[in-house]
Amino acid sequence: MSNAILRVAVIGSGPAGLFAAAALTKNDNNVHVDIFERLPTPYGLIRFGVAPDHPHTKNVIRRLSLLADDPRISLYANVMVGRDLEVAELAARYHVLVFAGGMKEDRKLNIPGESTPGVHPAIDFIGWVNGNPDYSDVAFDLSGPNAIVIGNGNVALDTVRLLAKSADELAETDIADHASRALAGSGLQKIYLIGRRGPAQAAFTYREIKELSELPNCDLVVNPADMAVTSATHEELHGERSVQRRRIFELLESISNRPRRTVNKSIELLFFRSPVEIHQDGGINAVRLEINRLDGSAGQQRAHGTGEFETIPCNIVFRAIGFRGAAVTGVPYDEKRGIFPNIDGRITRNGKCLPGYYAVGWIKRGPVGLIGTNKADSTAVVKRIIEDADTLRSRNVDDAPMTDLLSRRGIPFITFNDWKKIDEAEIERGRSGNKPREKFTTAADILACLGRTQ
Ligand SMILES: Cc1cc2nc3c(=O)[nH]c(=O)nc-3n(C[C@H](O)[C@H](O)[C@H](O)COP(=O)(O)OP(=O)(O)OC[C@H]3O[C@@H](n4cnc5c(N)ncnc54)[C@H](O)[C@@H]3O)c2cc1C
Ligand SMILES: NC(=O)c1ccc[n+]([C@@H]2O[C@H](COP(=O)([O-])OP(=O)(O)OC[C@H]3O[C@@H](n4cnc5c(N)ncnc54)[C@H](OP(=O)(O)O)[C@@H]3O)[C@@H](O)[C@H]2O)c1
Known part of the structure; x- marks a missing residue:
């Protein structure tokens, strides 16, 4: 096994992406995971799908929030892959791309x-x-x-x-x-x-x-x-x-x-x-x-x-x-099923595995399953990544800091530390109404809470 750090980009911070990040870092110190999220806050449908009157279902966030304290894992929220960063740019910087973008389009x-x-x-x-x-x-x-x-x-x-x-x-x-x-x-x-x-x-x-x-x-x-x-x-x-x-x-x-x-x-x-x-x-x-x-x-x-x-x-x-996935430029897409074509999570092009490209969650298997379903699913795909890791990490990749690239492009990215401040501010805002939190509902308000502008 090579000692080189395996650099992984996870695209999407819903349950599938976060469970994948957790499984990747569980037994391996030689891994660094950058998570990219289109929205300004993490957790995907746990935050924006689960109904407000089902608070117990959102308790899984407590466990997933521990990832924020792991120095091997970084979050870049408010960054959309395919718009702010091209897939080819990620491929030049990471050995492994894990697509976990879920499905936004409704049928x-x-x-x-x-x-x-x-x-x-x-x-x-x-x-x-x-x-x-x-x-x-x-x-x-x-x-x-x-x-x-x-x-x-x-x-x-x-x-x-x-x-x-x-x-x-x-x-x-x-x-x-x-x-x-x-x-x-x-x-x-x-x-x-x-x-x-x-x-x-x-x-x-x-x-x-x-x-x-x-x-x-x-x-x-x-x-x-x-x-x-x-x-x-x-x-x-x-x-x-x-x-x-x-x-x-x-x-x-x-x-x-x-x-x-x-x-x-x-x-x-x-x-x-x-x-x-x-x-x-x-x-x-x-x-x-x-x-x-x-x-x-x-x-x-x-x-x-x-x-x-x-x-x-x-x-x-x-x-x-029901739902459908959306294509991302640079990644094979199965138009009929609305998913990224894959064999056990390894993304395929014309039936052949594309080295270093993986899918987890709804974009891998279609729009079915509960939050917990994604844990077993992401863990199984991470096993495939570990099987492939030695070959993948032998490729030279550009390890210049992602923060430099995003700052140069003027993208107001949001990190785990920023999210902790947003989280505290939302909880504080909810207090007077006896609510668990009062969410910020625009990117501008979220950035303003951090003292920044768009
Ligand atoms: C309305 C609704 C309610 C639900 N309620 C429950 C429930 O109560 N209990 C339960 O167990 N299950 C529930 N589910 C099912 C559960 O939410 C899903 O199983 C789970 O969220 C799928 O996980 P995922 O990570 O694949 O997708 P998602 O949770 O959708 O996460 C995908 C993330 O990727 C991000 N993303 C997408 N494209 C890009 C891109 N190009 N660049 C960067 N980021 C990107 C998205 O913004 C999103 O945050 C619900 C589903 C829906 C639709
Ligand atoms: N509280 C929770 O735990 C919770 C909350 C929300 C979502 N989820 C989970 O998230 C997943 C997605 O849920 P979902 O409700 O989007 O999907 P779903 O469970 O697949 O249900 C889709 C429904 O739409 C119907 N349908 C499909 N095409 C149709 C058409 N053309 N005309 C009329 N009806 C049509 C289907 O009927 P047919 O059966 O006839 O195809 C089915 O009843 C599920 O696994 C669900 O359990 C869980």
Whole structure:
């Protein structure tokens, strides 16, 4: 094994990138990791995706924050690879590039009227609620009574829950102040959640739907007719690995049988429906839905339109049907899957591994999995890096300080030490409102907190 320091650039400071940095430095002192982050703060979707009313989920940050004290690891936030630094420039300075950029683009329905005003990606709403600077200027008109959320995954459920809760219920969370004020003026009364398949095929998890069924000020409604079970669905519900699916189904069945409650808001789950068109009529949106039936064998059931339609008027629509990665110049990109093509994390070009290029997290495997899933995934890819390390570190690389290059370019980068100051300032700002923190929601405010300008 060579004694030369292995210089690694990690692109993205979400859980996948940080778990990779932790695994790389766990047993090797001859490694230096520079982490590049497009946003002005670290932690990716742990900070900007996890809902404000799920603070326990963000506890993982405590463990990951220990990386900031490791002299072998540096952070350069507010630096976008592909814009501020080219991939070729990184390749000239690092033996290893680990791409951990996640997936920012949301998948589209590709139906007429999808760009009608009032139709939003749910991730924009969640980013806005969470104070992500990318969405600080987005406006959501929450004044009308009806909202539609399309999709049956946990992002859709988070969106529905945040719309359903009152501003008071969210007050003592780290919700962004702008979102808190807007939600206080919300006129929403009814939220429809649309799934193209049935309750047995829903992608959301038990804990999340249970939480929705227990909201004190909002009724959850399931149509008993949607709970009918075909033989293929029966098989899906009673397979060896169906425990979670069956628990969800049984919960939904019990909700479908319970009496309606008289409260201000309701969430209605509509299964077996696909949006086919969105149109605006006199300032009100309407979503045209085709009623589906499922075809295919157990585990392979797909939704097919029946030719029967219904239309639901609504004021605002959110789309939560998954994500896609974005290409970065200089890195192979699989347009069809929206990921960086790879074999076990080694990025490939035309099927052949590209030495020194790796992918972890969502950009490696697609937009599925919880925060913890990324730990095992990144650790496995780091094993591949360690296997390749001797060959990779024999290449001569430019070890001039990254800070010099970034300063020469006038890029206002943010380090771990800067982040510690921002973190303390946010916690202090939250104190008066009894909030865990009051986030800065623009890059300018973050730099101002550090006494710097953009
Ligand atoms: C709305 C939402 C809520 C979620 N809630 C939960 C939850 O409650 N519990 C749970 O366990 N899981 C949750 N998940 C799933 C979890 O967030 C993901 O599994 C995880 O964040 C994926 O990690 P990642 O590091 O691949 O991507 P990300 O967390 O997205 O991190 C990628 C990082 O790379 C940065 N980046 C991108 N491109 C560049 C570039 N060119 N240069 C520099 N930096 C770049 C991004 O700014 C980002 O910070 C949620 C997901 C979403 C979308
Ligand atoms: N609280 C949490 O723990 C939490 C919160 C948020 C996210 N996450 C995790 O993050 C990951 C991503 O979540 P996600 O909700 O974005 O994705 P997801 O779990 O993959 O769910 C996507 C949903 O969109 C539906 N869909 C896809 N294309 C559609 C179309 N054209 N028309 C109608 N519906 C369509 C899918 O239906 P089909 O099944 O029919 O394809 C599915 O119901 C998941 O692993 C999730 O568990 C976790």
